[in-house]
Amino acid sequence: MEENQQVLIDSLPQGKLEESHYRMETAPIPEPGDGEILVRTTAFAITAGTRAGLQGSASYAGAPTTGIVMNGTGVGEVIASNVDAISTGSHVMAPTGWQQYSVQEAKAVTVIPEGHNPIHYLGPLGVNGLTAYFGLLRVGQPKAGETVMVSAAAGSVGHIVGQIARIRDCRVVGVTGSDAKCALLMSDLGFDAAVNHRDDGFRQSLKEATPDGVDVYFDNTGGDILGSALFRLNVGGRIACCGVVSQYDTDRPEPGPKGIPGLLINKRINMRGFLVFDYLEDYAAAREELSGWLESGELKSLTDEISGLEAAPGAFVDLLAGGNVGTRVVRLDQ
Numbered sequence: 001m002e003e004n005q006q007v008l009i010d011s012l013p014q015g016k017l018e019e020s021h022y023r024m025e026t027a028p029i030p031e032p033g034d035g036e037i038l039v040r041t042t043a044f045a046i047t048a049g050t051r052a053g054l055q056g057s058a059s060y061a062g063a064p065t066t067g068i069v070m071n072g073t074g075v076g077e078v079i080a081s082n083v084d085a086i087s088t089g090s091h092v093m094a095p096t097g098w099q100q101y102s103v104q105e106a107k108a109v110t111v112i113p114e115g116h117n118p119i120h121y122l123g124p125l126g127v128n129g130l131t132a133y134f135g136l137l138r139v140g141q142p143k144a145g146e147t148v149m150v151s152a153a154a155g156s157v158g159h160i161v162g163q164i165a166r167i168r169d170c171r172v173v174g175v176t177g178s179d180a181k182c183a184l185l186m187s188d189l190g191f192d193a194a195v196n197h198r199d200d201g202f203r204q205s206l207k208e209a210t211p212d213g214v215d216v217y218f219d220n221t222g223g224d225i226l227g228s229a230l231f232r233l234n235v236g237g238r239i240a241c242c243g244v245v246s247q248y249d250t251d252r253p254e255p256g257p258k259g260i261p262g263l264l265i266n267k268r269i270n271m272r273g274f275l276v277f278d279y280l281e282d283y284a285a286a287r288e289e290l291s292g293w294l295e296s297g298e299l300k301s302l303t304d305e306i307s308g309l310e311a312a313p314g315a316f317v318d319l320l321a322g323g324n325v326g327t328r329v330v331r332l333d334q
Contacts, residue, residue, distance in 0.1 A: 227257030302326025
């Protein structure tokens with residue numbers, strides 16, 4: 001009899017995350033009840049934000065605990081359904097977690113239209129793309145001709161942010177962690193400039209890449225990069241605070257950057273945090289526009305694929321060290 005392979009949280013990290021914080025287990029395949037469906041996972045995304053949940057710094061994720069399936073968003077095929085509106089054989093996006101099978105309530109899933117690539121619902125049409133879309137356009141509010149700076153620019157959210165800014169006729173500057181990623185951003189995704197924050201001359205390079213300052217900064221990292229951005233922001237600049245990846249994988253987070261609140265006051269900077277769930281009612285309209293950009297080729301989706309459930313813990317550790325390009329996806333259908 002086929003069983004449900006799962007990756008469980010075995011222990012909570014006190015410092016950096018390690019593969020040993022997880023364990024593989026098998027369980028019976030669950031059965032859906034009334035108003036529920038059974039989903040066979042074909043792929044799920046690994047995102048830096050779920051590290052914050054293990055740390056207890058993401059209130060929306062609840063308190064961190066052990067002995068449960070590692071959380072994550074996945075896509076899969078409906079193999080049993082007790083919901084009239086969701087047919088067996090359809091594909092859905094759902095909070096599958098790191099496991100082969102899961103039971104989902106109808107309200108928790110998004111049915112993927114026929115003809116759409118389900119993997120796109122882990123990237124540009126899923127949480128990553130929607131986060132980029134609303135964070136930049138609703139919070140950052142860029143105007144044509146302005147300079148938009150984005151950190152973790154080769155990551156799952158950042159590479160989409162930069163392309164949307166370019167589509168809106170902005171000058172785009174990416175900050176990332178290697179020269180190879182910098183080259184990719186400019187050659188493949190149309191960034192105007194890219195800077196390696198690991199270089200000793202990072203601050204000078206950033207200054208040279210932003211000769212007219214920065215109007216919008218999309219912050220995925222916090223820490224020193226946020227501090228550097230503050231000093232490059234123009235009067236009336238906007239900061240969209242999306243994530244703090246520099247603080248997730250440690251028990252000794254850096255102190256807040258210099259210049260707060262002084263620079264915010266003197267330059268009249270608007271610094272605002274957001275969650276993608278704030279814009280739930282507008283998801284459909286956003287997906288329609290994002291889909292149009294994908295079809296026209298204006299928006300490219302970078303996917304970094306890993307094969308096999310057992311590879312997920314190592315892939316997560318590597319992602320936190322900056323090993324991914326684009327959205328890291330674990331495929332279970334290969």
